[in-house]
Amino acid sequence: MSKNLHEKPFDGTTIAKLEIFEDYAQAWIPTFVMHGDLVICIFDFFAGTGYDKNGVPGSPIRVLKKLREQIAPIFQKKVKVRVFFNEFNPKKQEQLSLACNDFFKTYPEMGRAIELQIFNEDFDVCVDRLLPVIREFSSLIYLDQNGIRFLADKYLLELEKTTRTDFLYFVSSSYFWRFGDKEEFRTHVQLDMGAAKKNPYHFIHRSLINQLRTKLPVGSKLKLYPFSLKKGANIHGIIFGASHPRAVEKFLRIAWKRNETNGEANFDIDEDRQKRQLNLFEGRQLTKIESFQQRLRNEVLKGSITNNFEAFDFALDEAHLGSHAAEELRKMKREALIDYQGISPLVTYENVYQKGRRLTFKVIQK
Numbered sequence: 001m002s003k004n005l006h007e008k009p010f011d012g013t014t015i016a017k018l019e020i021f022e023d024y025a026q027a028w029i030p031t032f033v034m035h036g037d038l039v040i041c042i043f044d045f046f047a048g049t050g051y052d053k054n055g056v057p058g059s060p061i062r063v064l065k066k067l068r069e070q071i072a073p074i075f076q077k078k079v080k081v082r083v084f085f086n087e088f089n090p091k092k093q094e095q096l097s098l099a100c101n102d103f104f105k106t107y108p109e110m111g112r113a114i115e116l117q118i119f120n121e122d123f124d125v126c127v128d129r130l131l132p133v134i135r136e137f138s139s140l141i142y143l144d145q146n147g148i149r150f151l152a153d154k155y156l157l158e159l160e161k162t163t164r165t166d167f168l169y170f171v172s173s174s175y176f177w178r179f180g181d182k183e184e185f186r187t188h189v190q191l192d193m194g195a196a197k198k199n200p201y202h203f204i205h206r207s208l209i210n211q212l213r214t215k216l217p218v219g220s221k222l223k224l225y226p227f228s229l230k231k232g233a234n235i236h237g238i239i240f241g242a243s244h245p246r247a248v249e250k251f252l253r254i255a256w257k258r259n260e261t262n263g264e265a266n267f268d269i270d271e272d273r274q275k276r277q278l279n280l281f282e283g284r285q286l287t288k289i290e291s292f293q294q295r296l297r298n299e300v301l302k303g304s305i306t307n308n309f310e311a312f313d314f315a316l317d318e319a320h321l322g323s324h325a326a327e328e329l330r331k332m333k334r335e336a337l338i339d340y341q342g343i344s345p346l347v348t349y350e351n352v353y354q355k356g357r358r359l360t361f362k363v364i365q366k
C-alpha cells in the first residue's frame, strides 16, 4: 500500500483515472465560473508530486492546466479561484511545490486569478482544517488515496452535509474483497462482505457503492455513482458524489463517453457484448441500455412516469443519460403507445432544469 507511485510511470489505469478527474474539472470549472460565484475552490488532498517519472502530469498539474484554459472567463467574471493541494510525504510535497512554481512562472497570468496553497499534512488534519472552506464555497474535491482508509464514514458523512461539493474518490475496491472482514479494515470502513460476495468479484466496486448509499441519512440529496477500473486482476474505482443534477449529468456524460456500452467501467462489466448475440435457448438478453429502456417503458405505461421531468430524474437515478430515455420515448410514440407534443420528448438537463419546459406523456395504449 505504501509503494511510492511516482518512482514509476503512470500505468494505463492510472491514466484513465486521471483523465476522468481531468474531464470532470473541465466540465466543472466553466460551469461555476459562469454561474456567478465570487469564489470557487478545488481541493486535491492526495496530490502526489505533480508529474510521473516520464513527465506525465498528475492530478494537480491537470487541474492547473484546466484552470489555465478558462483563465479569460475567470478574469472576465472576476472569480477568485482558490486551489488547495495536500501531500503527506515531505519529499513529494517538495517536488509538487517545485512543479507548481514552475507552472505559475511559465504562465504568470495564473498567479493573478488563482490562489494556490500547498499543505504537507495527514489527510485527517488537512481536511479538518479546510472543512470550513469546503462548507462555505462551491467546491470540487479529489480524494486520490492509496487503498481504502479514507473512505471511512466520518469523511463521507461530512461531505454529505455540504451542499455545493462535488467529489471524486478513488478506492482500491478489491482490497475489500480480500481483507474486508479483517479487524484492521473494519476499523476504517465497515461493509457487509457476505452481501458483497454474493455478487461476482468484478462487481465489487459497484457493491461497495450500493452499501455506501445505505449509510447516507434518509432523504439525503447526495448521489453516488461508480466507475470501475480494472487493473490486471484487481478492480479499483472512482466514486463520484454530488447532490445537484447538473453535476450528476456532467459526470454521467463523461462516464458514458468513456464507455458507450455501460457508462460504468473500463471493461465490459455486464458482459453486454455477449448479450448482443442471440442465445439459442434464451433468445437475446437485453443490454444495459436496453434493460434501462425497458424499465422506463414499464414506468411510463404504468403511469409512474408522466412527463419529461420525471423521465430525466429517472434516467439520472439509474445512472443513464437523458438521451437513452429520449430514444425509448420516441420509439413508444412511433409505436402509438404514448403521445406528446412536438418531435422531441425534451429529456435533457437544459429543458428540465434550465428552461423548465414541462412536457406531458399521454398513454394511448398499455
Ligand SMILES: C[S@@+](CC[C@H](N)C(=O)[O-])C[C@H]1O[C@@H](n2cnc3c(N)ncnc32)[C@H](O)[C@@H]1O
Binding pocket: 005, 018, 045, 046, 047, 048, 049, 050, 051, 057, 058, 059, 060, 086, 087, 088, 089, 092, 121, 122, 123, 124, 144, 145, 146
Ligand atoms: C494515489 S497517489 C495520488 C496521486 C496523484 N493524484 C497524482 O496524480 O499524482 C496518493 C498520494 O497520497 C499520499 N498520501 C499517502 N497517505 C497520505 C495521507 N495520510 N495524507 C495525505 N497524503 C497521503 C501518497 O504519498 C501519494 O502521493
